[in-house]
Amino acid sequence: xxxxxxPRVNSARLANFVGKPIRLPCKVLSVSGxxxxxxxxxxxxxxxxxxxxxxxxxxxxCEIIGTVSDPTTIKMMxxxxxxxxxxxxxTNDTIEMMFDSRFERMFGLSS
Amino acid sequence: xxxxxxxxxxxxxxxFLQxxxxxxxxGSPGSGQQRSEAASSLRPINSFQYRKAEQPHNxxxxxLDGFEVGLVTMVGHLVSMHLQTTxxxxxxxxxxxxxxxxxxxxxxTNAEQxxxxxxxxxxxxxxxxxxxxxxxGGKKYINATYMRPVTDFSEIDFHFLECITVTLTxxxxxxxxxxxxxxxxxxxxxxxxxxxxxxxxxxxxxxSHLPPLEQQIIRYLISQDQKDGVHVANIARAIGKSxxxxxxLSTAMDSLMDNGHLFNTIDDCHxxxxx
Numbered sequence: 547x548x549x550x551x552x553p554r555v556n557s558a559r560l561a562n563f564v565g566k567p568i569r570l571p572c573k574v575l576s577v578s579g580x581x582x583x584x585x586x587x588x589x590x591x592x593x594x595x596x597x598x599x600x601x602x603x604x605x606x607x608c609e610i611i612g613t614v615s616d617p618t619t620i621k622m623m624x625x626x627x628x629x630x631x632x633x634x635x636x637t638n639d640t641i642e643m644m645f646d647s648r649f650e651r652m653f654g655l656s657s
Numbered sequence: 658x659x660x661x662x663x664x665x666x667x668x669x670x671x672x673f674l675q676x677x678x679x680x681x682x683x684g685s686p687g688s689g690q691q692r693s694e695a696a697s698s699l700r701p702i703n704s705f706q707y708r709k710a711e712q713p714h715n716x717x718x719x720x721l722d723g724f725e726v727g728l729v730t731m732v733g734h735l736v737s738m739h740l741q742t743t744x745x746x747x748x749x750x751x752x753x754x755x756x757x758x759x760x761x762x763x764x765x766t767n768a769e770q771x772x773x774x775x776x777x778x779x780x781x782x783x784x785x786x787x788x789x790x791x792x793x794g795g796k797k798y799i800n801a802t803y804m805r806p807v808t809d810f811s812e813i814d815f816h817f818l819e820c821i822t823v824t825l826t827x828x829x830x831x832x833x834x835x836x837x838x839x840x841x842x843x844x845x846x847x848x849x850x851x852x853x854x855x856x857x858x859x860x861x862x863x864x865s866h867l868p869p870l871e872q873q874i875i876r877y878l879i880s881q882d883q884k885d886g887v888h889v890a891n892i893a894r895a896i897g898k899s900x901x902x903x904x905x906l907s908t909a910m911d912s913l914m915d916n917g918h919l920f921n922t923i924d925d926c927h928x929x930x931x932x
Binding site: 550552569601607609611624628629632633636637640644651652653655 | 782813824
């Protein structure tokens with residue numbers, strides 16, 4: 547049953563998920579026209595292209611839900627605000643743990 | 658019946674266990690069906706583990722990776738909620754799958770309280786959910802007893818890491834002896850509760866770092882104090898493992914031998930502790 551799976555990722559892992567849904571916890575850097583530039587939890591910059599009608603982030607930190615167009619671009623379907631105070635390093639460490647093959651039996655993810 | 662069975666837990670139990678001791682509350686007449694400790698313990702799970710959890714039959718406790726599951730708690734993104742007259746249906750996602758949660762709406766007398774408790778819940782936010790696993794018509798859901806919005810978003814990371822910690826603690830036993838991770842009950846399902854004290858694991862010595870099964874073997878051998886060693890069949894009986902666990906027992910024995918904790922005595926079937 548592989549429905550509704552949208553793993554939390556960092557920018558380095560985007561390449562493995564082209565065309566697939568993901569969640570990207572990130573920090574909003576700037577807004578250029580309709581697009582949003584964000585910094586992923588591992589420090590990489592990612593361009594977010596919102597689909598029409600998608601909410602835009604209201605906080606410094608947010609989680610982008612969308613599909614990966616290419617390894618540096620995400621088509622955003624929705625976004626969840628994660629406040630103005632978040633330890634992205636912790637988030638990144640957690641993401642790497644979840645993809646660790648030793649814990650595959652707990653999360654069903656593998657790298 | 659072996660001595661260990663008498664005391665309720667195959668896990669080398671002590672007299673404080675609630676399971677089968679005639680002096681404990683649970684053993685009092687009229688207490689009806691026994692409730693295991695795990696039934697009221699809280700296990701953090703994610704959607705993937707939610708999918709893996711099984712119920713052998715309708716009245717049986719839920720089981721995840723061989724461990725009984727009582728209350729569960731999870732953190733997820735509330736994708737949708739449908740408020741119906743008798744119950745509210747919530748759909749949660751945490752990136753690993755989708756979970757359905759239901760909250761049965763009580764009588765109208767406590768409507769205000771309900772509103773206070775559940776009023777902050779809205780679509781599109783992260784929530785912390787606690788409840789019991791249920792199934793109805795072959796469909797699994799969580800019977801939600803508690804839900805609140807997540808306000809410190811590190812809780813999302815905390816939750817996933819807690820899933821790892823708790824799963825590993827159950828599998829390997831606690832790092833320090835703050836309780837026990839594994840108890841075998843009559844149905845062969847390991848119940849688990851951090852509040853359950855197990856005397857055999859509550860000793861701090863040179864064997865405390867070993868996995869629970871290896872500790873049980875060592876402690877049994879020490880308690881026997883046989884110069885000529887103890888036959889492996891007696892060890893198996895004392896540990897109270899069923900036949901299918903023979904492999905686990907022999908792996909544990911091999912590991913103990915390899916690490917120099919055990920040695921053969923009069924023949925290949927007799928073992929004694931080297932100390």
